[in-house]
Amino acid sequence: MPRSVLLVDDDPAVVRVLARFFERQEWEVYQALSGEDGVRTFEAQRPDLVVLDVNLPGLSGLQTLEILVARGATVMMLTGQAEVNTAVEAMQLGAESFLTKPVDFAHLQTAAERAVEKVELRRANETLAERMEERSRQGVLGGSARMQELARQVDLVAASAHTSVLLLGDSGTGKSFVAQMLHARSPRARGPFVEINCAGLSATFLDSELFGHEKGAFTDAREMKRGMFEVADHGTLFLDEIGDLAPELQPKLLKVLETRTFRRLGGTREIEVDVRLIAATNHDLQASVKAGKFREDLFYRLSVFPLTIPPLRERSREDVLELVHASLRDLHRRHPGSPDGLSAKALDLLVGYGWPGNVRELRNALERALVLARGADRIGPEHLPEQLRAPGAPRAQRQDWEVLTLDEVERRHIERTLHLTAGNRTLAAEKLGISRATLHAKIKEYDLQEVGRQG
16 A cells, blocks of 8 residues: 655645655655645545644644644654754654755655654554454453354464455344454454444445545545555455445445455546455345345355354353453453452353343443442442343353363363453452462462463
């Protein structure tokens, strides 16, 4: 994907000269003649670099700089020869570097490339950190044989950088999370992960979102806009609710999958991208094909590797128990002062409930409980939604609870508690109701030393 730059200067002649220079280097170029317009354009396009003039009418260059830096922009300043003090102030406000007019293009090229290389490195580090965080807190799908097999298939297809994946399952089962797992465990993990929901969007709007548009392509197209396929170049594009994709967009999507090229709305140039597509739906796409609502060739192109995500009512008690603890661990960090544990009765209600809303409903229930239980020792039944406690509440009919020996039950319970307490053995012993010495002995007996190192 080409690098991109936003030029902000009130002198159209300067903008034209700089634009020609960057276009010769095959950069995407955006232009603005005022600070206000520059901020709006940055928010809409998110370019890699901003070249900003110090002297601007209205919102000054330094004011514009402060706003852009606060919003994550990498900014190079343009100054006159007599504005060195201003340039120093700009550096203190977060400018990457500054150039004096008239611009030395060799210096400009070197400075721009250095600035964007730092941006790309920062993004790669952030992506890696997010990926490691995601793996650490929600790295598994579940412990049952069914969910472990799903995890195995996720790892297999993740290793293939180009294979299209179709995620099937009820609403709220975690298809977005599985899509992120596929990306994080793939060779594309350092590239962008871009998600867009196809439901409820008009065909024209979704066309622009996916493929972008050229300036003047329609009434409100005042600037060229890159679509999500361009944004996701060298990464992964996740199309949720693919069954709702408008019929007129289905041939365009098929073309991208087959040729890896497309045209922006209103454009004539073919743009080539390297994107892995993951699609998801809670519809029966084969039925939609038979009804003539979905193209058969597109269906087969999307479903090279289909994966079905089971609803919570079909997952084992062990799977739901792991999901409860993983979600609680994640949500607890967002709610300081809330308890980090569950009473036995609350846990039984959570694991035994049918969860018609699946993972989404479970996480919402836990977050509400954390808010209500702030200051309490642990989450109790009284903190859970009323529908979980109602006599007629839908209960899951799970027959696949694994039969374990008492030793294995104890080992898993200790391991789970150590995870829940982030490896703090003193706290884990307290929650388990045993002495620290007994816990140490159990850790050694069950070979859990790595889990408990932090204590």
